[in-house]
Amino acid sequence: MKKPFGAWVDFRLSPQDCPKEYMLALNDALNVLTGKWKLHVIGALTTGKKRFSEIERFIPEINPRMLSKELKELEVNGIVSRTVQDRSPAIVEYELTKSGKEIKPVFDAMITWGLEHRQSSIRNGGK
Amino acid sequence: MKKPFGAWVDFRLSPQDCPKEYMLALNDALNVLTGKWKLHVIGALTTGKKRFSEIERFIPEINPRMLSKELKELEVNGIVSRTVQDRSPAIVEYELTKSGKEIKPVFDAMITWGLEHRQSSIRNGGK
DNA sequence: CGGTATCCACTGCGATACTG
DNA sequence: CAGTATCGCAGTGGATACCG
Numbered sequence: 001m002k003k004p005f006g007a008w009v010d011f012r013l014s015p016q017d018c019p020k021e022y023m024l025a026l027n028d029a030l031n032v033l034t035g036k037w038k039l040h041v042i043g044a045l046t047t048g049k050k051r052f053s054e055i056e057r058f059i060p061e062i063n064p065r066m067l068s069k070e071l072k073e074l075e076v077n078g079i080v081s082r083t084v085q086d087r088s089p090a091i092v093e094y095e096l097t098k099s100g101k102e103i104k105p106v107f108d109a110m111i112t113w114g115l116e117h118r119q120s121s122i123r124n125g126g127k
Numbered sequence: 128m129k130k131p132f133g134a135w136v137d138f139r140l141s142p143q144d145c146p147k148e149y150m151l152a153l154n155d156a157l158n159v160l161t162g163k164w165k166l167h168v169i170g171a172l173t174t175g176k177k178r179f180s181e182i183e184r185f186i187p188e189i190n191p192r193m194l195s196k197e198l199k200e201l202e203v204n205g206i207v208s209r210t211v212q213d214r215s216p217a218i219v220e221y222e223l224t225k226s227g228k229e230i231k232p233v234f235d236a237m238i239t240w241g242l243e244h245r246q247s248s249i250r251n252g253g254k
Numbered sequence: 255c256g257g258t259a260t261c262c263a264c265t266g267c268g269a270t271a272c273t274g
Numbered sequence: 275c276a277g278t279a280t281c282g283c284a285g286t287g288g289a290t291a292c293c294g
Contacts, residue, residue, distance in 0.1 A: 034157070098247060
């Protein structure tokens with residue numbers, strides 16, 4: 001962590017001489033983002049704490065099985081927290097953790113790249 | 128594109144009122160990175176232009192079918208370029224395109240987040 | 255050398271129905 | 275309300291063999 005990893009280009013990702021921790025970190029980030037609904041779920045929670053059914057309404061096309069699965073994965077990965085309020089009908093609330101909120105710069109980088117990339121794809125007449 | 132997208136938190140990702148282009152950009156970025164070997168292939172090519180068999184040696188566990196497939200996808204997505212030198216035994220070389228090289232900040236953001244996230248996971252005794 | 259072809263296992267995801 | 279159970283299918287990826 002001490003040395004800033006200035007250049008990606010300076011190291012190889014595979015297999016021997018690649019900084020293991022960077023690959024792990026990269027994979028962590030990727031794991032958080034893969035799966036059809038992760039982005040949507042995180043997006044839903046960026047507007048604040050929500051209950052299961054609220055998220056469902058936020059992402060109309062998702063089915064409860066998938067939502068449950070994605071939430072569980074995000075929870076295991078420390079991106080969202082799940083809290084149960086023991087009222088008469090129990091209330092379950094999901095919320096982004098600190099890590100979950102801090103993922104924003106990653107999205108921003110992806111969006112920046114994606115927009116620029118789209119532009120150059122168009123310029124090249126490319127697909 | 129004019130307005131910098133300062134805050135992710137300011138918009139919802141799903142479904143109606145999310146800036147479509149951001150979602151598209153985000154998905155573009157994600158598409159480039161998903162698949163078991165994409166990261167490795169890009170990593171291999173960050174150290175420069177390489178031939179098919181060189182990449183294979185760089186990623187020993189990959190099989191030719193997968194390498195071929197991943198390279199084709201990366202090519203279609205404008206991340207790598209493929210050039211054939213018409214020597215007697217034809218030489219095929221793969222190289223990162225401009226877009227391919229420019230993806231570095233995305234990786235850096237992911238690594239930064241991943242490293243920090245790992246730290247806080249440990250602090251919380253979590254995982 | 256730079257790939258394809260074939261086959262097969264595993265998994266992601268959707269649809270639908272059901273439960274404490 | 276907040277999920278789980280079951281099924282089924284399409285897509286991903288591995289192993290191995292083969293080709294110009």
